[in-house]
Amino acid sequence: MIEEIVTWLNDMLWGPVMIYGILIVGLLFSILTKFVQVRKIKDMFVLMFTGEKSEAGISSFQALSIALSGRVGTGNIVGTATAIAFGGPGAVFWMWVTAFIGASTAYVESTLAQIYKEKKNGVYRGGPAFYLEKGTGQRWFGIVFAIAAILAVAILMPGVQSNAITSAVNNAFGVEPWITGLIVVAILAFIILGGVKRIANAAQIIVPFMAVAYILLAIIVIIMNISLVPDVFALIIRSAFNVDATFGGMIGAAIAWGVKRAVYSNEAGQGTGPHSAAAAEVSHPAKQGLVQAASIYIDTLFVCSATALMILFMGTYNTNVGDANGELVVENVAGATYSEFTQLAVNKAFPALNDFGSMFVAIALFFFAFTTIMAYYYIAETNVAYLFTQKREQFFTWVLKFVLIISTFYGAIRTSDLAWKFGDLGLGLMVWINVIGILILMKPAMLALKDYEQQKKEGKDPVFDPIKLGIKNATFWENYKKDK
Numbered sequence: 001m002i003e004e005i006v007t008w009l010n011d012m013l014w015g016p017v018m019i020y021g022i023l024i025v026g027l028l029f030s031i032l033t034k035f036v037q038v039r040k041i042k043d044m045f046v047l048m049f050t051g052e053k054s055e056a057g058i059s060s061f062q063a064l065s066i067a068l069s070g071r072v073g074t075g076n077i078v079g080t081a082t083a084i085a086f087g088g089p090g091a092v093f094w095m096w097v098t099a100f101i102g103a104s105t106a107y108v109e110s111t112l113a114q115i116y117k118e119k120k121n122g123v124y125r126g127g128p129a130f131y132l133e134k135g136t137g138q139r140w141f142g143i144v145f146a147i148a149a150i151l152a153v154a155i156l157m158p159g160v161q162s163n164a165i166t167s168a169v170n171n172a173f174g175v176e177p178w179i180t181g182l183i184v185v186a187i188l189a190f191i192i193l194g195g196v197k198r199i200a201n202a203a204q205i206i207v208p209f210m211a212v213a214y215i216l217l218a219i220i221v222i223i224m225n226i227s228l229v230p231d232v233f234a235l236i237i238r239s240a241f242n243v244d245a246t247f248g249g250m251i252g253a254a255i256a257w258g259v260k261r262a263v264y265s266n267e268a269g270q271g272t273g274p275h276s277a278a279a280a281e282v283s284h285p286a287k288q289g290l291v292q293a294a295s296i297y298i299d300t301l302f303v304c305s306a307t308a309l310m311i312l313f314m315g316t317y318n319t320n321v322g323d324a325n326g327e328l329v330v331e332n333v334a335g336a337t338y339s340e341f342t343q344l345a346v347n348k349a350f351p352a353l354n355d356f357g358s359m360f361v362a363i364a365l366f367f368f369a370f371t372t373i374m375a376y377y378y379i380a381e382t383n384v385a386y387l388f389t390q391k392r393e394q395f396f397t398w399v400l401k402f403v404l405i406i407s408t409f410y411g412a413i414r415t416s417d418l419a420w421k422f423g424d425l426g427l428g429l430m431v432w433i434n435v436i437g438i439l440i441l442m443k444p445a446m447l448a449l450k451d452y453e454q455q456k457k458e459g460k461d462p463v464f465d466p467i468k469l470g471i472k473n474a475t476f477w478e479n480y481k482k483d484k
Contacts, residue, residue: 013428026101037103044294074164075265080307081341087257090239094258099300102268103293111289111445113274126278128271134473135441146383152426153376159411160423161369172358181412210367218306271434284462286452316344
């Protein structure tokens with residue numbers, strides 16, 4: 001009964017309006033920013049390493065690491081496999097398209113988070129709830145997002161990550177899911193009890209190391225199968241445009257699953273990335289907006305592509321029509337679930353190493369998914385801080401920690417299909433509210449970009465002045481300017 005209700009809600013949230021709407025919104029922002037994701041690509045990567053941390057804020061790189069810890073997770077490994085399972089190889093192309101135009105969406109939402117951030121209880125806080133209230137003057141708008149975000153990242157979405165960990169560990173090492181689940185929640189409790197700084201410190205070490213290791217492995221597999229590159233890319237393109245004999249008639253599924261899994265993975269438009277973007281110590285909001293745009297490229301164009309190419313090179317995938325119970329279009333690995341596609345691919349690439357793939361992917365998934373759960377806690381904590389005053393905030397923060405730990409363990413032991421359905425439900429709730437909000441509030445982000453570029457042309461290190469630009473309710477920056 002619960003699964004049927006969740007499926008129905010997902011069908012409502014993830015209908016054609018959402019799928020094509022995400023693409024249209026990303027294209028709109030790309031045009032309005034004159035394709036900032038291409039024009040400012042150098043700034044995007046240089047700015048990662050220039051911001052300084054402070055008592056109240058974290059560095060640009062730490063903010064990027066928290067954002068990537070949320071973005072680089074199960075979506076990159078299991079999510080990419082799911083896209084191929086239900087949308088065919090063509091779904092990978094639509095993941096690329098969504099990432100490319102979604103980088104401009106990430107710029108807009110993360111810049112808005114910086115513009116409307118606050119200094120609360122000694123640390124920077126911000127995100128959709130804050131900019132929806134301050135930008136529109138309607139507190140109810142911020143409250144709706146905050147409640148949806150807490151519901152999504154504290155209850156509905158952690159199970160996707162913990163379930164992926166326990167499934168991969170069980171497949172590689174034969175450890176029972178409940179045992180792995182207990183280990184995960186024990187480590188999680190230690191880190192989240194240490195607060196935002198401990199989360200940032202852990203993320204900036206774990207995420208880059210595992211992402212680089214995973215991409216290097218994929219590069220080795222690609223080099224070993226370099227002769228297959230033209231054929232695999234041709235398969236992806238043909239399948240994306242409905243001209244492949246095997247995957248003909250699946251263009252709708254390819255677009256739907258490509259967009260859905262790209263948004264789940266890179267979070268552009270989801271409203272999660274802006275929370276860490278707001279915490280960065282920078283002199284101009286556009287700086288962190290550009291850094292967050294770069295995270296979309298790292299997530300989807302690098303890490304998701306690495307997964308997709310390994311699976312397609314090795315042919316370790318099945319493709320269904322519609323859902324897990326649908327007719328099989330391709331069955332290359334009989335009896336395998338999509339959560340095993342990547343492990344089987346690396347095993348096949350290194351057959352002499354006895355289950356090396358299963359073990360490596362299980363370890364990678366552990367770190368990727370674990371840091372994502374950490375990021376979820378940070379997002380939920382930020383929204384609790386938005387909703388409550390200091391005394392109540394402390395109480396509800398402790399409640400939040402308890403709820404997140406319970407939902408993480410529950411997800412670790414339930415079926416993967418149900419875990420993903422809950423995750424998609426949480427994702428859909430946030431995307432709908434956030435995307436409507438940033439469409440209404442896009443102007444300040446555009447003004448910030450124009451101001452940033454003008455100051456750069458004048459040879460200055462850009463400093464933000466909202467009063468000069470006519471942006472109201474950016475109270476942090478009004479005081480920042482005075483302090484300077």
